[in-house]
Amino acid sequence: MLDILIERFNYIPIIILMMTGLYVIIATGNLVKRLVGLSLFQTSVFLLYITIGKVFGGQPPILVDSGHGEDAGHGAETAAHGAETAAGYGADAAHYAADTAHYAAEAVYSNPLPHVLILTAIVVGVATLAVGLALVVRIRESYGTIEDDALNAADYSLETGSSE
Amino acid sequence: MMDNDLTQYLDYALIAMLLAVGFAIVRLRNLFAVVMLTGVYSLLSAAWFVSLDAVDVAFTEAAVGAGISTVLMLGAMLLTARESEPAGQKRHWAALAVVAAAGAALFFAIPDMPVYGDPNSPANAYVGMDYMDRTPNEIGVPNVVTAVLASYRGYDTFGETVVIFTAALGVMLLLGFGTGRREDEEEDEA
Known part of the structure; x- marks a missing residue:
């Protein structure tokens, strides 16, 4: 059992990093920090793919x-x-x-295919991050806060017509 | 294999730093520090990418992940808030439960994953190496990643630029450029 884990040591820290990102996404109410958690998770997934493509004694896939x-x-x-x-x-x-x-x-050579996929993923990731941050900025303009408890309270008082 | 040994220790050091930065991001509430640490995290992962032979990914991650993302997040942070509220106790335990369950499931899956560095694993043996063999004759570009990105999977890359265009359009519409409401530096991603 220990051998199996030692041969695959790369997955252990990557899973911990992924879970760190997931924890930040769930536990924090601040929308900017939540996006930070999302990008933590994302970078960990990139690491997962790239470590799978690594070949021992290999060199970068440049002929x-x-x-x-x-x-x-x-x-x-x-x-x-x-x-x-x-x-x-x-x-x-x-x-x-x-x-x-x-x-x-x-x-x-190391496997070039994960590299290509992750290159695309990095760029798409920053595009989604930009849209997410723009949404957060708009939310802040409309509600005056980016903490989701306060946002829920504001929505609730809007729906029920009560002013808290 | 002295070389291998040394890079191995470099990997361990980078992993340790990545973990430290990740935990610091969880603990900190000052958003400026959090955003800067995210940049550090990206840069550390870029360093690990170099050691994993993914040089193209490394410089993209360093430029886009550590550069542009950090700038975007700094801009958004300046327009919104500097501090994040502490997480509620109930939420902390809920998050911990979800993370523990998901992490346990992933750990359970580790024995099914390919061995680190195995050249004959299913992930490495077939289509990736096929690209390595064909590229010199079919494309003639020494950098195989470039050949696959721009030629074999050219439509993919085209789709990627469509995604970026859509994202830029979305950001501009959301922030209301050109309507004199507010000027931001958000739309200039690579």
Whole structure:
């Protein structure tokens, strides 16, 4: 059981952070702070997705060889070939060629797909945040408060016609 | 694997700071401090994104999450209130109950999740790596994230710009720009 958790240690703090955001959303009556809680939760979800896409020993999904995959494969082969032939002449050159061949052939990348999804989500998130804050500003103009208890009381007295 | 070890400790430090900032946001009632800590939180998560190989996400998060969001929230805070009222006791316990239940459910789901860093997990093995293989031949852009974002999922990105446009329109209508009611700095998101 402990092994399972240790292998997946990344989820534990992320769940705690998510729950922190959820707590802020529910427990606070202040509308601005509630939106802060929402963005806490959101950022934690981003972290969840990105940690799933991480590959051990990986590097950012930017191809090491500029552009052409076939060339990269080719380059790796010729470099490996070069490593063999050059071994007799210079240890340095051989070493270098072997290194580059190794690098091009063995390059491990993290999964780019979660990155793309989260890039979109970040931008959409700030758009919704902007609309939410604009609503809060309008509520403040109309009611003079952004605490939801006071808003409920104001609505109640409006509906019943009683002035508290 | 000395490298791996070092970044691992960096990750732990960043996680600890994220947790500390999250709890501070819960405790604080001064909205200015809360908003600034949200910016710090975004920046810390951007740092963790770099360590998780998501460099594109990291700079978007740093620019949009830590930059523009913070500015928007500061503007809204200046137009509304500086302090938040303390939460009622009843509400505190209700929130705690919901959070405990949801958190327990999520913890229960952890064993079903892919192992951290596993290259063969279902999440990493199929379509993402397919993009890695195809991009050099089909798109020819070294940055695969850019290739997927702008080409394979171009319609998605187009939809995203529609969302931003709609949001900007909504903000302008809500705040009444051009009717001489009030001038704000809210509509300029990326």
